[in-house]
Amino acid sequence: xxxxxxxPPKTRLLRAAAELLANSDGSxxxxxxxxxxxxxxxxxxxxxxxxxxxxxxxxxxxGFEEYVAGERDFAPSGEPLEDVRRMWDNHVKFxxxxxxxxxxxxxxxxxxxxxxxxxxxxxxxxxxxxxAAIAGQINVPPREAARSILAAxxxxxxxxxAEPLEDRNLELSTMTRDSMIFAVxxxxxxGAATDDSGKSSVVVAAIALNAALQASHSDQLSSSExxxxxxxxxxxxxxx
Amino acid sequence: xxxxxxxPPKTRLLRAAAELLANSDGSxxxxxxxxxxxxxxxxxxxxxxxxxxxxxxxxxxxGFEEYVAGERDFAPSGEPLEDVRRMWDNHVKFxxxxxxxxxxxxxxxxxxxxxxxxxxxxxxxxxxxxxAAIAGQINVPPREAARSILAAxxxxxxxxxAEPLEDRNLELSTMTRDSMIFAVxxxxxxGAATDDSGKSSVVVAAIALNAALQASHSDQLSSSExxxxxxxxxxxxxxx
DNA sequence: TCACTTCATATAGCGTTGCTATAGGTGCTA
DNA sequence: TAGCACCTATAGCAACGCTATATGAAGTGA
Numbered sequence: 001x002x003x004x005x006x007x008p009p010k011t012r013l014l015r016a017a018a019e020l021l022a023n024s025d026g027s028x029x030x031x032x033x034x035x036x037x038x039x040x041x042x043x044x045x046x047x048x049x050x051x052x053x054x055x056x057x058x059x060x061x062x063g064f065e066e067y068v069a070g071e072r073d074f075a076p077s078g079e080p081l082e083d084v085r086r087m088w089d090n091h092v093k094f095x096x097x098x099x100x101x102x103x104x105x106x107x108x109x110x111x112x113x114x115x116x117x118x119x120x121x122x123x124x125x126x127x128x129x130x131x132a133a134i135a136g137q138i139n140v141p142p143r144e145a146a147r148s149i150l151a152a153x154x155x156x157x158x159x160x161x162a163e164p165l166e167d168r169n170l171e172l173s174t175m176t177r178d179s180m181i182f183a184v185x186x187x188x189x190x191g192a193a194t195d196d197s198g199k200s201s202v203v204v205a206a207i208a209l210n211a212a213l214q215a216s217h218s219d220q221l222s223s224s225e226x227x228x229x230x231x232x233x234x235x236x237x238x239x240x
Numbered sequence: 241x242x243x244x245x246x247x248p249p250k251t252r253l254l255r256a257a258a259e260l261l262a263n264s265d266g267s268x269x270x271x272x273x274x275x276x277x278x279x280x281x282x283x284x285x286x287x288x289x290x291x292x293x294x295x296x297x298x299x300x301x302x303g304f305e306e307y308v309a310g311e312r313d314f315a316p317s318g319e320p321l322e323d324v325r326r327m328w329d330n331h332v333k334f335x336x337x338x339x340x341x342x343x344x345x346x347x348x349x350x351x352x353x354x355x356x357x358x359x360x361x362x363x364x365x366x367x368x369x370x371x372a373a374i375a376g377q378i379n380v381p382p383r384e385a386a387r388s389i390l391a392a393x394x395x396x397x398x399x400x401x402a403e404p405l406e407d408r409n410l411e412l413s414t415m416t417r418d419s420m421i422f423a424v425x426x427x428x429x430x431g432a433a434t435d436d437s438g439k440s441s442v443v444v445a446a447i448a449l450n451a452a453l454q455a456s457h458s459d460q461l462s463s464s465e466x467x468x469x470x471x472x473x474x475x476x477x478x479x480x
Numbered sequence: 481t482c483a484c485t486t487c488a489t490a491t492a493g494c495g496t497t498g499c500t501a502t503a504g505g506t507g508c509t510a
Numbered sequence: 511t512a513g514c515a516c517c518t519a520t521a522g523c524a525a526c527g528c529t530a531t532a533t534g535a536a537g538t539g540a
Contacts, residue, residue, distance in 0.1 A: 118399075118402070140415065144411070144412070144415060147399070147412050148396075148412055148415050148416040148419060150395075150399075151392065151395040151396040151398075151399045151412065151416055152391065152392040152395050152396070152416060152420070153395065154395045154398065154399065155391040155392050155393070155394045155395020155396065155398070156388075156391040156392070156395065158391075158394065158395070158398075159358075159387070159390075159391045159394065162358070171384070172384070172387050172388060172391065175380065175384060175388050176388040176391055176392060176420075178423070179388060179419065179420055179423030179424060180392070180416070180419055180420070180423070182423050183418070183419030183420070183422050183423050184419060
């Protein structure tokens with residue numbers, strides 16, 4: 001029932017809290033559950049952490065170490081913007097594998113006591129974007145870019161967490177990611193300079209036609225034909 | 241102390257909850273506070289709303305009406321992407337003027353009970369983006385674009401709410417907004433459907449797609465499929 | 481007019497929550 | 511041995527969301 005009896009109560013509390021936080025599916029975790037699993041009584045918790053939130057903050061810092069470790073782990077690829085992409089993906093992955101921890105870190109927004117976590121994550125991103133800035137690859141100040149990208153990153157992750165598991169579409173993440181990175185980057189080669197300008201105009205036209213068809217309920221095609229037609233359009237327009 | 245004694249308890253509960261929710265600075269609002277302010281007792285609340293969350297949901301729907309009203313209020317400018325910008329700004333403004341309501345609507349994410357609000361907001365955005373798609377102004381399907389933009393919009397708003405009032409920088413919002421819109425937009429209509437005459441945009445799009453398909457030798461469809469596809473396109477585009 | 485149902489509200493209280501006043505035990509230093 | 515921190519436990523408070531039960535009001539049919 002209770003934890004490793006060898007370890008000091010402070011550690012047992014931390015582990016118990018982390019475990020319960022990780023296994024409870026979003027529902028709140030009570031101090032009584034934690035202290036029971038840790039094999040201690042209530043005052044011990046408050047002696048060491050002052051607060052339920054204090055305990056959670058401690059858990060979060062531990063979780064954040066893990067997060068930061070993940071963000072730093074890969075060797076810089078020499079391509080800063082590519083590293084930013086990996087940081088983004090790592091962020092989303094962290095949020096999806098540890099949603100409860102993530103919600104405490106980024107979702108549970110209390111005014112005034114804004115967790116320093118967010119600032120730290122921002123700094124991490126900014127650092128990488130700074131390299132991109134030095135390489136002349138972005139067209140906005142790194143700090144602003146970092147804030148903007150992180151905001152979008154958090155928004156996407158929260159949205160994915162909120163979605164039922166079966167229809168979680170990670171494309172939302174990659175698409176938003178690339179949109180944000182593209183927007184701050186200097187490579188203005190917007191299809192006009194790329195060799196697939198013809199293909200991209202196919203995509204644009206297909207999307208436009210798709211939308212127009214659905215809006216106008218065209219009666220030029222039978223419903224079954226229309227269905228197949230739209231499916232093909234989708235195939236074309238979703239391959240970019 | 242208590243509310244308008246004339247009004248029915250249900251209304252008084254709604255107003256009391258809304259007022260407390262609006263004035264409590266992020267700290268949770270208890271049912272006892274609400275019922276006391278409304279001048280009723282606990283069972284009345286549960287009779288009408290079943291649940292604390294049910295009451296909050298009701299408050300939120302009222303708030304959402306307001307939100308939607310704000311999103312629809314301005315006349316379409318004829319420039320869909322400009323309207324999307326206004327929807328974004330309106331979203332942020334709503335979040336900042338009613339942060340508590342906003343947190344209940346978008347921030348307080350519980351798995352599986354995802355508020356339909358998010359889906360509704362998504363639909364609203366998608367509707368506008370659909371117009372942009374018809375006008376050939378975006379290069380991703382409207383649904384995906386809507387999800388992506390909304391995610392970023394929520395992320396930005398949450399980040400702004402979490403920030404202390406004095407150093408809230410709205411530029412984060414405009415920058416992220418324009419980044420997202422820029423990333424999904426085609427900037428140059430590129431010969432695709434220009435909405436010069438409303439319904440005929442279907443025809444214009446079909447013609448453009450037809451030309452583009454033949455020019456690019458798309459391999460997304462088999463040759464026989466392509467043949468049929470082009471025939472249908474012809475049928476559509478040749479109908480006035 | 482009188483039962484009968486239905487809706488709406490109140491009384492009282494259950495179980496759980498975060499947290500604490502108080503006291504006792506333990507080990508270290510003097 | 512005495513004193514002093516440090517750490518933990520007993521017991522319990524106030525507040526929480528919620529409900530079993532009862533009471534009143536209003537309408538309905540005989």
